[in-house]
Amino acid sequence: MxxxxxxxAAIGEAIHLEMARxxxxxxxxxxxxxxxxxxxxxxxGHDRVRVxxxxxxxxxxxxxxxxxxxxxxxxxLYMAEFMLVAMDQVVNEAPRFRYxxxxxxxxxxxxxxxxxxTAGWAGQHTGSIYSMFMGVPGLKVVLPATAxxxxxxxxxxxxxxxxxxxxxxxxxxxxxxxxxxxEYLVPFGEAAVRRxxxxxxxxxxxxxxxxxxxAAERLAADGVDAEVIDPRTLAPLDTATILxxxxxxGRLVLVDQATRHGSASAVIAAEVADQGFDSLRxxxxxxxxxxxxxxxxxxxxxxxxxxxxxxxxxxxxxxxxAPVAA
Amino acid sequence: xxxxxxxxxxxxxxxxxxxxxxxRIREFEERVxxxxxxxPGAIRxxxxxxxxxxxxxxxxxxxxxxxxxxxxxxxxxxxxxxxxSDAEAMMAEIYGKKTGLCQGYGGSMHLVDTERGFLxxxxxxxxxxxxxxxxxxxxxxxxxxxxxLCFFGDGASKQGAFAESLNIASLWKLPIVFVMENNNYNxxxxxEQEDANAAAGEPLAVKAKAFSMPxxxxxxxxxxxxxxxxxxxxxxARSGEGxxxxxxxxxxxxxxxxxxxxxxxxxxxxxxxxxxxxGAPEEYEAALRGDPVPRFRARLIGDGTLSAEEAxxxxxxxxxxxxSAVRFAWESPYPEPEEAVNYVYA
Numbered sequence: 001m002x003x004x005x006x007x008x009a010a011i012g013e014a015i016h017l018e019m020a021r022x023x024x025x026x027x028x029x030x031x032x033x034x035x036x037x038x039x040x041x042x043x044x045g046h047d048r049v050r051v052x053x054x055x056x057x058x059x060x061x062x063x064x065x066x067x068x069x070x071x072x073x074x075x076x077l078y079m080a081e082f083m084l085v086a087m088d089q090v091v092n093e094a095p096r097f098r099y100x101x102x103x104x105x106x107x108x109x110x111x112x113x114x115x116x117x118t119a120g121w122a123g124q125h126t127g128s129i130y131s132m133f134m135g136v137p138g139l140k141v142v143l144p145a146t147a148x149x150x151x152x153x154x155x156x157x158x159x160x161x162x163x164x165x166x167x168x169x170x171x172x173x174x175x176x177x178x179x180x181x182x183e184y185l186v187p188f189g190e191a192a193v194r195r196x197x198x199x200x201x202x203x204x205x206x207x208x209x210x211x212x213x214x215a216a217e218r219l220a221a222d223g224v225d226a227e228v229i230d231p232r233t234l235a236p237l238d239t240a241t242i243l244x245x246x247x248x249x250g251r252l253v254l255v256d257q258a259t260r261h262g263s264a265s266a267v268i269a270a271e272v273a274d275q276g277f278d279s280l281r282x283x284x285x286x287x288x289x290x291x292x293x294x295x296x297x298x299x300x301x302x303x304x305x306x307x308x309x310x311x312x313x314x315x316x317x318x319x320x321x322a323p324v325a326a
Numbered sequence: 327x328x329x330x331x332x333x334x335x336x337x338x339x340x341x342x343x344x345x346x347x348x349x350r351i352r353e354f355e356e357r358v359x360x361x362x363x364x365x366p367g368a369i370r371x372x373x374x375x376x377x378x379x380x381x382x383x384x385x386x387x388x389x390x391x392x393x394x395x396x397x398x399x400x401x402x403x404x405x406x407x408x409x410x411s412d413a414e415a416m417m418a419e420i421y422g423k424k425t426g427l428c429q430g431y432g433g434s435m436h437l438v439d440t441e442r443g444f445l446x447x448x449x450x451x452x453x454x455x456x457x458x459x460x461x462x463x464x465x466x467x468x469x470x471x472x473x474x475l476c477f478f479g480d481g482a483s484k485q486g487a488f489a490e491s492l493n494i495a496s497l498w499k500l501p502i503v504f505v506m507e508n509n510n511y512n513x514x515x516x517x518e519q520e521d522a523n524a525a526a527g528e529p530l531a532v533k534a535k536a537f538s539m540p541x542x543x544x545x546x547x548x549x550x551x552x553x554x555x556x557x558x559x560x561x562x563a564r565s566g567e568g569x570x571x572x573x574x575x576x577x578x579x580x581x582x583x584x585x586x587x588x589x590x591x592x593x594x595x596x597x598x599x600x601x602x603x604x605g606a607p608e609e610y611e612a613a614l615r616g617d618p619v620p621r622f623r624a625r626l627i628g629d630g631t632l633s634a635e636e637a638x639x640x641x642x643x644x645x646x647x648x649x650s651a652v653r654f655a656w657e658s659p660y661p662e663p664e665e666a667v668n669y670v671y672a
Contacts, residue, residue, distance in 0.1 A: 026467075047467040053497070058490035061456020062463055068445045069395065069464035088453050097446055099669045101438035102429035105446065106672040137670045161672035 002148070002178040010147040010179045011112070011168060014154035015074055017183065019044050025158055026066060028052055029059060029076025029112075056086035063109040064094050064163075072108045072158060080115035080129050080167055094163035095138025110157045110164045116207055116257050117170035118294055118301055126294035128206070128258035130167050134234040134267065140164040140188060141234040145209035147177030149232055152186030160188065169207040189236035193245070197227035200315050201245040204228060204255040205264055208306060212255050215311035224315060234264050242268060243276045250281035251318040255306055260288040282318040287311050334553055336388075341631050344388055344549050345622055346640050347408040348380035352619050353644040354407055355580070357652050358420060358434075362584065362594045365656055368421050369593065372586065373434040376404035378547075378579035379507055381618035384408050385552030386475060386505055386574070389560045393443070393470060397458040398477040400435035400449040405477065409442040417651040423658035430661045431669065451512075452478060452485030455504070459491040462502035462569075473563045474502045480530055480573075481512030484520060492537040492571065499568035503559040506530060506571065507546060509578040514599045534571035546574035547618040577613035 005013070019025045019040070027033075028050040033041040040049045052059050056077065063073035077083055083090050090111065097107050116128045134141045140162050144150040150168060157164040194209060195216050204212035209230045216226040227245050231238055246252050252272055254265035269284045290304040336344075355375040361368055376383060383404040387396070398405050403420075407413060411427060419426030420434045427437055438446040445461055448454035458476030465472035482488055483506055495502050508530055510517045517524035523532050534541025540562070544555040552574060559570035581602070584593045596602055600610040626632040632640075 050498075053490070053493060055490035055494065057453075057487045058456045058459065058494050061453060061487060061491070062460030062494070065397070065445070065457035065460025065462075066464045067460070068440075068457065069461040069468075071464050071467075073460075088450055089456070092450060093448060093453055093457070097438075098672055100428065100432040100436040101440075101446060101669075102426075102431040103669040103672075104428060104438050104440055108672070140671075 002180045004176045005147060005179045006173065007144070007147040007150045007168065007175050007177065008173045010151035010177070011154050013179070014151040015158070016040065016043065018155055018158040019048065022072065024071045026071050026073040027076065028073065030054055030078060032076050056082050057089055060086045060089035060111065061093065064089060064097065064107055067107040067109045068097065068105050074110040074112060074158060077111055077113040079117070079125055080113040081124055081127055083111060083113055083165075084129070090133065090165070091136050091139070095136055098162070099138060106161045107163050108161045110154070110166050112166045112168070114170045114173070115167045118305055119171065120296060120298065120301070122296040123293040128256070128289065130165070130234060131258050131262055131264040131267065133165050134237070134264055138162065139235060141167070142188065142232070143167045143169070143206040143234060144232065145169075145172070145206055145230050147175065147179045148184070149186050149192070151179050152184045153232065155183070156185045156188055159185070167206070171207055186232065188233045189238050190232065191238035191241040192230045192232055193227065193241065194230050195226065195228040197225040197249070199225045199249055200227070200251040200253060200318060201242065201249045202226050202228045202253045202255060202311065202315065203242055203265070203268055204230060205234070206257060208255040208257055211306065211308055212311055215308045215315070218308065218312055219315055224319060224321075226315060237268070237271070239268070239271045239275065242272060243279070246272055246276050247279045250279055252280065252284045253287060253311065253314045253318060254284065255287045255311055257289055257306060259291045260286060261291055263288050282320065285314040285318050287314045334550055334557070336550070336553070338631055340388065341626060342636070342640070344384050345626055345632070345637070346644070347384040348549065348619050348622060349640050349644045350413070350647065351376055351380045351383065351404045351407050353648045354403060354413060354416070354651070357417070357648045358403070359580065359595050361652065362592070364652070366592055368656065369434070369584075370422060371433060372583045373420065374401035374583045375578070375580045376401055378509070378613070378618065379404060379576040381549040381622060382505075382507055382546035382552050382574040382576050385549035386556045388549070388553050389556045390443075390473065390475065393472050395443045395445050395461050395465070395472060395474045396477070397445050397454050397461060397474065398447050399451070399454055399479060399482070400447055401479070402435065402437050402447045406437050406439045406442060406444045409439065409444055411437070411439040411442055411444065413647055413651040414654040417648075417655040418658045421655035421658070422660065423655055424661040425654070425658040429665070452482035452487040454478065455482065455487050455491040458502060459495050459500060462495060462500035463498065465501050466498070471564055472501065473560050475505055476502055477505045477507060479512065480506055480508040480510065480517055480521065482506070483530060483533055492534075492539065492569070495569040496537045496539045499566060501563040501566070502569045503556065503563055504569060504571045505556070506573045507576050508573050509576050511578065511582065511599055513582045514603050516604070529573055531571055531573035539569050539571060541571045541573065543573040543575065546576035547616055547621065549618070549622055577616070579613065579617065
């Protein structure tokens with residue numbers, strides 16, 4: 001049975017279920033479990049649930065150590081940018097240990113971090129920095145776009161034997177969706193085709209999935225049949241599903257809230273150019289944020305972000321039909 | 327046997343074990359160094375030797391019991407040797423061979439031997455401190471009385487990772503001992519040039535005060551003094567009272583590492599920075615005169631714990647063991663190139 005619940009509650013439900021299922025799962029981080037009636041603390045106790053100081057290097061580094069010692073920590077990091085304070089631990093510690101030890105150890109941990117809070121949070125709390133991590137061998141990168149995926153991907157992340165960056169979008173926090181009850185796992189490396197279509201493939205990441213689906217509805221009114229793919233995990237990346245879709249449609253538009261250079265969409269564009277060039281009947285178009293820091297003021301914030309209009313315009317461009325003014 | 331030794335409760339076997347491990351570490355490091363002439367090109371990248379720190383390492387590890395865990399830095403050859411790792415596999419790892427401790431994936435800076443409680447190292451200064459702290463958190467909630475030893479250098483104590491970890495370890499009363507091997511140099515920079523406590527003439531152990539934990543400074547050249555201090559710290563950790571910061575003063579008898587040079591330039595160990603950078607050969611010569619290995623050997627012979635023959639036998643066994651380790655490493659095959667994509671993910 002599925003019920004409607006908010007995206008953020010679905011994440012919490014997955015952590016709760018996994019902690020109940022496996023005693024080695026720990027949950028610690030900033031500003032959690034500060035009172036005895038905290039549901040995690042009440043259910044699992046102070047050994048497994050702890051509030052930490054604002055010490056990202058220690059929080060993530062300790063997760064590495066606890067993982068080396070046999071546990072499965074989930075670290076509550078609040079905002080993705082806070083990982084930058086501890087970039088060494090995320091990029092150069094957690095994903096290196098298994099490899100450098102020749103497979104002697106494993107480092108199962110989850111770094112839970114919200115991203116993309118483009119609601120007036122200005123320059124330092126709004127980034128879509130997930131692409132920084134998708135090229136790091138040994139790290140997995142997960143971006144749920146729906147409440148159901150939020151639950152299923154978190155459960156899979158906790159059971160995965162590797163370090164996983166779990167990026168949830170702040171603007172999806174209270175979005176409701178159907179979420180299956182009980183154990184629910186969404187596999188990594190399997191993109192979801194959110195809408196089937198034959199004219200153009202739109203690959204949208206995270207928060208952009210809903211924007212792409214809305215754009216696809218508008219395009220349908222113009223007689224354009226768009227397929228919308230949500231990769232769900234960037235590492236591993238399901239290039240096969242994307243290539244298969246492009247083989248059918250011959251056209252690809254990539255939608256990514258990240259800045260253009262170094263974005264996940266740039267990586268996907270490169271993979272399709274490399275492996276699917278023969279399928280393409282038009283150049284690949286990227287709809288990304290402008291290469292600018294996210295501004296505070298709303299009109300400027302809106303200007304730099306990808307939106308429905310920009311997606312519709314890009315689709316018309318690859319179809320060679322009349323572009324719609326953005 | 328002196329009253330000092332009796333006070334530590336160390337019998338002849340244990341004292342002999344301590345000397346044996348010190349001698350093995352010294353011989354291993356001498357052979358690594360010698361490899362640069364003996365087998366040029368066999369060792370790549372950067373190696374860091376533990377010569378001079380043997381007493382500190384072995385005196386610390388002698389306090390552990392089965393199930394305890396150790397994490398350290400890129401200067402990591404000494405710990406697994408004393409914990410019982412196979413010298414042949416360790417040397418083969420440094421030679422980049424398939425038979426290496428980590429099959430050639432890690433090299434000199436990244437030895438791991440989980441079966442012996444050596445959980446690993448970070449090559450990035452101070453970044454292993456939170457790993458050890460996390461392992462101590464795991465030990466605390468596993469409730470089997472395990473203790474974690476966290477080794478790092480004086481340079482690491484200026485990193486945020488140090489401060490963040492000591493704060494949490496003290497706050498949570500984690501079963502860990504932070505062992506700062508203070509060799510007075512971070513690479514080629516002297517402590518008093520980069521450490522406020524050192525510049526003020528204070529021991530670095532005073533840093534413990536900021537985290538409300540005991541801070542102790544010990545002569546890291548004396549394994550029994552180290553043992554005594556570490557024993558107290560380990561028991562404190564094991565009994566749930568929390569961490570201790572132990573500043574163990576050692577003198578590294580080799581340069582920071584082999585020279586840093588692009589391929590084509592033969593690698594070797596330069597002279598110590600006291601000579602090459604600071605023009606203070608007398609400092610280095612004094613350190614050599616205080617060399618902990620012959621010092622402890624002489625002490626055990628002097629107080630009748632060991633005969634000269636027994637001490638010679640320890641040295642001869644270490645020589646033979648490390649000769650065999652070098653031969654094994656040299657003769658072992660390299661990994662197949664395509665193995666490079668194994669172990670990226672679990």
